[in-house]
Amino acid sequence: DTEVTQTPKHLVMGMTNKKSLKCEQHMGHRAMYWYKQKAKKPPELMFVYSYEKLSINESVPSRFSPECPNSSLLNLHLHALQPEDSALYLCASSQGGSDTQYFGPGTRLTVL
Amino acid sequence: AQSVTQPDIHITVSEGASLELRCNYSYGATPYLFWYVQSPGQGLQLLLKYFSGDTLVQGIKGFEAEFKRSQSSFNLRKPSVHWSDAAEYFCACLGSSNTGKLIFGQGTTLQVKP
Numbered sequence: 001d002t003e004v005t006q007t008p009k010h011l012v013m014g015m016t017n018k019k020s021l022k023c024e025q026h027m028g029h030r031a032m033y034w035y036k037q038k039a040k041k042p043p044e045l046m047f048v049y050s051y052e053k054l055s056i057n058e059s060v061p062s063r064f065s066p067e068c069p070n071s072s073l074l075n076l077h078l079h080a081l082q083p084e085d086s087a088l089y090l091c092a093s094s095q096g097g098s099d100t101q102y103f104g105p106g107t108r109l110t111v112l
Numbered sequence: 113a114q115s116v117t118q119p120d121i122h123i124t125v126s127e128g129a130s131l132e133l134r135c136n137y138s139y140g141a142t143p144y145l146f147w148y149v150q151s152p153g154q155g156l157q158l159l160l161k162y163f164s165g166d167t168l169v170q171g172i173k174g175f176e177a178e179f180k181r182s183q184s185s186f187n188l189r190k191p192s193v194h195w196s197d198a199a200e201y202f203c204a205c206l207g208s209s210n211t212g213k214l215i216f217g218q219g220t221t222l223q224v225k226p
Contacts, residue, residue, distance in 0.1 A: 004155075031212055042202055042216035043156070056211055090155055098144050098163075098206050101214060103156040 003027075004104035006091050012110045015081060021107045023074040023091030031096035032074040034066060037088040037106070049074060050096055081111045114139050116205050118217035125193050126225045133188040133220050135203030144206040145186045146214070147177055151199045159201075162186060173197070198224045 004025045013019050023032065031050045035043035048056035049068040063085075065077040074091055088108055092101040115138045125131050137143055144163050148156040160171025167179040177188045186203060203217040 006155075033212065040219075042204075042219055043214075045213055048212055050212075056213065088153070092156075094212060097212055099212070100146070100158060100161055101212065102158065103148070105155040106153075108153065 004091055004093055004102055006089075006104040006107050008107060009105070010108045010110075012112065013078065013081065014112050015083070017081075018077070018079045020078065021076040021089055021091075021109075023076075023093075023104055024072055025093040025102075025104075026072055027093060027102070028071075029093035029095055029102075030071060031094050031099075032068060033092040033094075033101060034074070034076055035090040035092065035103075037090055043090055047076075078109075081109075083111050085109065086111045114143075114205060114215050116203050116215050116217040118201075118203055118220050120220050121218070122221045122223070124223040124225060127195050128192050131188075131190045131193045131197070131222070133201050133203075133222070135186045135188065135217060136184050137186065137203075137205045138184065139205060142181075145177075145179065146204045146206075147171065147175070147186075147188050148202045148204060149173075149199045150202065150219075156202065159188070193222075193224055195224045195226065198222055 007022045034046040037043040046060045047066045052068045063080050067075040088106045090106045091104040094101045117136045146161045147159040150156050159175050160169050162169050162179045201220045204214045
């Protein structure tokens, strides 16, 4: 089973709202990732968690706050977003390092 | 710096025709290479990967890719395209620092004509 699940599928929020995106995997993977993808562009890495610890932050604005409560779960907390943050947010997981990353279906975020 | 180039932004082929999507990489050592496919509004699905060994790798949905070190290429092929293959295709390479950072090409949009 190579399934990564993400909720919600779609999210519309105002610039003053606080919301969270959720990602879950049950493959026993030790690394989890958040990517942001704008239309017609490749995914851009935001954060990497390895063994539940943040290992990479690609200079993402603080209005995005990741959290890894356990090895199967990854959250992305959103606060005071801007309209330009509207995008498809993808979660991925792997065994870490050079292992294959498996992606979830994504959350389509619209910021009004 | 490492990079992945997909020279073709958009490709149109007729259903039943053969397909080749090009990918070139820039990397000093043997790269870990991947092809992913993305349907509109969906996540990325792994088609195939190359880590080492046999340079011709088979993937899902009838796709294959060939790693050519001399040409720094990892082109994706399919002998007969189906209408359901219309999607965005991304070639990717894992970065050298073993951090798991994927470096993507810009993607190739495949359109299939009936």
